[in-house]
Amino acid sequence: MQESLRSERVRSFSDSSRESTIGAAFLTQTIALDEQTTVKFEIWDTAGQERYKSLAPMYYRNANCAVVVYDITQASSLDKAKSWVKELQRQANENIIIALAGNKSDLVAEQPDKRAVPTADAEAYARESGLLFFETSAKTAENVKELFTAIAKKLPIEQASQRGMRGPAGRAAGVDLGTRAESGNTAGGAGGCNC
Amino acid sequence: MSKKVDSTRSSETQSPTVESGNQNATTSSDTSTSDRCDEPIDSSLELRPPLPPRPSLLERGNTAAGGSLRLSKRAARPQLQSQATTALSLADVHTANRLETSSPKSSPASRAVSRKPSLTPSAHQPSIAVSEVDDGASVRSVVPTIGTRLDGESTLGDLIEGAATPAFKALSAQIERANPFDAVLAEDDNLSTQMQHEFQNVESMNKDGQNEEALLNIWKAKLKHFFILSASGKPIYSRHGDDQLISNYIGVVQTLISFYQGAKDPLKGFTAGDARFVMLPKGPLNLVAVSRMGESDAQLRTQLESLYMQILSTLTLPSLERMFSNRPSTDLRRPLEGTDVLLDGLADGFTRGSPSTLLSALECLRLRKSHRKVVDETLLKVRSQNLLYGLIVAAGRLVSVVRPKKHSLHPGDLHLIFNMLFEAGSVKAGGGENWIPLCLPGFNNTGFLYMYVSFFSTSEGALSPEAERPSSAGKDDELAIVLISANKDSFFELRQMRADLVAQLEKNGSMAVIKTAIRKGHASCSDITPGTVLKHFLYKSRGNVQFTMPSFEPHFHGLIAKRKLMSLYHNLHDSIHSRTAHLKVQHTVAYDATALAWETPLFELYCVASSNASRAALVAGANKVVSWIRREEERVFIIGGAVF
Numbered sequence: 154m155q156e157s158l159r160s161e162r163v164r165s166f167s168d169s170s171r172e173s174t175i176g177a178a179f180l181t182q183t184i185a186l187d188e189q190t191t192v193k194f195e196i197w198d199t200a201g202q203e204r205y206k207s208l209a210p211m212y213y214r215n216a217n218c219a220v221v222v223y224d225i226t227q228a229s230s231l232d233k234a235k236s237w238v239k240e241l242q243r244q245a246n247e248n249i250i251i252a253l254a255g256n257k258s259d260l261v262a263e264q265p266d267k268r269a270v271p272t273a274d275a276e277a278y279a280r281e282s283g284l285l286f287f288e289t290s291a292k293t294a295e296n297v298k299e300l301f302t303a304i305a306k307k308l309p310i311e312q313a314s315q316r317g318m319r320g321p322a323g324r325a326a327g328v329d330l331g332t333r334a335e336s337g338n339t340a341g342g343a344g345g346c347n348c
Numbered sequence: 349m350s351k352k353v354d355s356t357r358s359s360e361t362q363s364p365t366v367e368s369g370n371q372n373a374t375t376s377s378d379t380s381t382s383d384r385c386d387e388p389i390d391s392s393l394e395l396r397p398p399l400p401p402r403p404s405l406l407e408r409g410n411t412a413a414g415g416s417l418r419l420s421k422r423a424a425r426p427q428l429q430s431q432a433t434t435a436l437s438l439a440d441v442h443t444a445n446r447l448e449t450s451s452p453k454s455s456p457a458s459r460a461v462s463r464k465p466s467l468t469p470s471a472h473q474p475s476i477a478v479s480e481v482d483d484g485a486s487v488r489s490v491v492p493t494i495g496t497r498l499d500g501e502s503t504l505g506d507l508i509e510g511a512a513t514p515a516f517k518a519l520s521a522q523i524e525r526a527n528p529f530d531a532v533l534a535e536d537d538n539l540s541t542q543m544q545h546e547f548q549n550v551e552s553m554n555k556d557g558q559n560e561e562a563l564l565n566i567w568k569a570k571l572k573h574f575f576i577l578s579a580s581g582k583p584i585y586s587r588h589g590d591d592q593l594i595s596n597y598i599g600v601v602q603t604l605i606s607f608y609q610g611a612k613d614p615l616k617g618f619t620a621g622d623a624r625f626v627m628l629p630k631g632p633l634n635l636v637a638v639s640r641m642g643e644s645d646a647q648l649r650t651q652l653e654s655l656y657m658q659i660l661s662t663l664t665l666p667s668l669e670r671m672f673s674n675r676p677s678t679d680l681r682r683p684l685e686g687t688d689v690l691l692d693g694l695a696d697g698f699t700r701g702s703p704s705t706l707l708s709a710l711e712c713l714r715l716r717k718s719h720r721k722v723v724d725e726t727l728l729k730v731r732s733q734n735l736l737y738g739l740i741v742a743a744g745r746l747v748s749v750v751r752p753k754k755h756s757l758h759p760g761d762l763h764l765i766f767n768m769l770f771e772a773g774s775v776k777a778g779g780g781e782n783w784i785p786l787c788l789p790g791f792n793n794t795g796f797l798y799m800y801v802s803f804f805s806t807s808e809g810a811l812s813p814e815a816e817r818p819s820s821a822g823k824d825d826e827l828a829i830v831l832i833s834a835n836k837d838s839f840f841e842l843r844q845m846r847a848d849l850v851a852q853l854e855k856n857g858s859m860a861v862i863k864t865a866i867r868k869g870h871a872s873c874s875d876i877t878p879g880t881v882l883k884h885f886l887y888k889s890r891g892n893v894q895f896t897m898p899s900f901e902p903h904f905h906g907l908i909a910k911r912k913l914m915s916l917y918h919n920l921h922d923s924i925h926s927r928t929a930h931l932k933v934q935h936t937v938a939y940d941a942t943a944l945a946w947e948t949p950l951f952e953l954y955c956v957a958s959s960n961a962s963r964a965a966l967v968a969g970a971n972k973v974v975s976w977i978r979r980e981e982e983r984v985f986i987i988g989g990a991v992f
Binding site: 175176177178179180181200202203204205208211 | 662663682683685686687689690768780781782783784785786799836837839843
């Protein structure tokens with residue numbers, strides 16, 4: 154999972170002016186919560202560009218969780234992220250778990266003066282809006298696994314079992330993963346910093 | 349220009365497909381098309397003024413029939429049998445040199461100053477400048493072709509000793525190299541040296557501007573530039589250099605364009621030094637190409653058209669027009685954000701030289717007729733409800749296509765898709781599966797379609813899209829399944845179709861056949877036409893709007909050799925497509941190659957051989973190619989395709 158998330162995020166954020174997602178990519182990843190439980194994520198990765206905005210509802214309509222990503226080296230990207238959060242809270246599934254991810258922590262680790270969004274600010278916003286919060290690096294995969302593990306843990310257990318959380322690892326084949334509605338969790342990665 | 353010629357000619361050849369009752373069918377199908385397309389994506393949905401009137405349906409129906417890839421069997425087959433001839437008729441033969449063919453193009457009527465680096469800087473008096481150059485051109489009867497002495501004589505066929513004198517032959521035998529195109533000669537134009545740096549990025553300017561001059565020199569050394577600016581002069585796209593670096597030049601371009609627009613006499617092109625500038629106004633946009641690679645105006649204009657289509661593909665025409673009618677000073681870079689890679693991919697393709705763009709045609713993967721039939725039938729069998737077009741594409745070559753009866757596929761649209769998938773890299777970098785809204789301007793420039801894309805590596809055992817594709821996988825072994833729908837919610841439906849399709853293709857062995865064909869690559873020229881002097885050729889079937897060619901190896905290695913070959917093809921193409929040319933056959937001799945262009949209502953053929961090949965041998969080779977195509981037509985071209 155890390156690998157693909159990393160490649161996704163690297164493309165979307167490390168060099169956003171040259172390359173960014175065209176349309177949306179659909180990925181599936183499985184994460185092991187503990188020995189008993191694995192969660193299969195079905196992930197829509199979108200660039201969050203304005204011209205695709207009317208498509209966004211299709212991605213979050215049946216989603217159980219959403220990761221909204223901003224760029225900690227660009228203050229304006231947090232504002233974009235906030236408007237996405239607002240839209241999700243208004244439009245999406247009412248039980249949706251929203252996580253806020255401040256990306257490019259690797260860049261700031263190297264050059265601290267590049268930071269444009271203080272951690273405390275974003276954290277405070279996340280707390281009052283009821284979001285999970287991590288500062289991540291797409292490049293080094295820092296906190297990416299933690300982020301998804303936190304989401305997986307926060308999924309209500311009954312929802313999780315309904316929605317395709319697998320039982321003990323050995324019985325994985327018994328789980329119906331045939332249709333999307335019943336198979337796992339959709340995370341819309343809406344990247345604020347590309348807007 | 350060549351595009352215009354193309355479309356009129358192809359409509360001639362396709363006329364049998366347009367029956368009397370067919371016009372209605374086309375019209376009604378277009379109506380349903382616009383209905384099925386979604387409205388353009390826009391966040392400011394509420395504030396939108398009424399859409400501009402749609403172009404008349406009839407008109408669109410016509411254009412669709414004209415320039416599009418109509419994979420109809422009837423279009424080509426009967427004609428082929430009755431009309432194709434492998435014999436070149438004498439009446440069609442002209443021997444013309446480059447100067448003669450290119451100078452009439454810059455006649456006052458075309459309003460463009462001659463492409464020759466003229467000594468007349470008075471570009472604002474083009475008619476005078478042109479007539480001067482024309483005079484000079486006709487006086488300077490430099491003959492690069494050696495064979496022009498044979499005016500009324502048979503210039504082809506049974507020519508003894510061909511074009512060259514014995515002395516020349518002896519000489520050329522001495523200078524003959526194994527692969528002259530591979531050699532980088534000192535006296536070569538700057539192409540060879542500059543080509544290596546052509547695709548490197550110009551860095552951005554330092555804050556203090558100290559490196560400006562160095563960067564400008566790098567920037568100016570580029571062989572080719574593309575600029576897109578808005579009618580009010582705002583930069584939208586430039587292949588090389590950032591805003592800071594190019595803003596002055598954009599200003600100059602804008603001044604030039606608006607000066608002539610003010611005079612109600614738009615500037616189409618001019619030459620400065622060794623660079624040719626070509627302008628293409630498109631609604632609220634101006635597109636500019638600057639090339640030092642010797643392409644004709646028409647060819648550069650085709651390239652600009654393609655960039656424009658890419659912009660439409662991102663925005664749709666109504667949305668583009670609305671933005672500029674609301675605010676003429678709109679900064680289009682914002683809505684186009686993220687599509688630079690696509691424009692760069694197209695631009696670099698043109699700089700490298702793309703047979704597909706030159707010929708406005710597609711290339712197909714060579715498959716046995718029976719194998720292709722199985723693939724077609726599989727596509728039809730697993731076709732899902734909301735599918736509009738389905739494509740299987742291998743390394744930029746079409747394997748199979750499934751389409752509704754009423755809709756053909758426009759080569760320009762397919763070129764945009766192929767560019768997105770295989771050149772720009774941003775789709776396949778995502779791995780997995782993709783869902784991409786896009787407008788196919790040749791199909792319908794007013795609305796979006798939705799494209800499901802999934803890539804496979806054809807290397808062993810990596811067929812699951814979830815398996816990590818090896819990063820080393822070259823673009824030559826990539827297989828993409830592209831499913832296009834007008835319904836934006838049909839992702840999961842098409843995803844299921846992809847799964848069914850792959851399972852079926854695996855089961856009936858087609859997948860293995862396709863993979864083998866991909867791995868085999870292009871056949872070499874000596875396999876196709878054994879015993880001839882040919883080193884490379886391009887064959888375009890006009891009825892099918894498709895082309896085929898042999899491998900570049902073993903004669904053309906690397907970027908520069910290929911580009912030189914493509915430049916030669918561009919010259920040949922230009923000489924039989926320039927407006928005043930009535931050439932059917934063009935024979936050219938240069939120090940590194942002899943070449944032949946031959947066009948009939950059914951096909952265009954361009955052949956290249958080494959410089960000491962006689963004309964007769966070249967013609968023999970050309971005839972061999974034609975008979976090979978006749979034999980293999982249903983393998984190298986998709987004729988019909990899967991239609992529902």
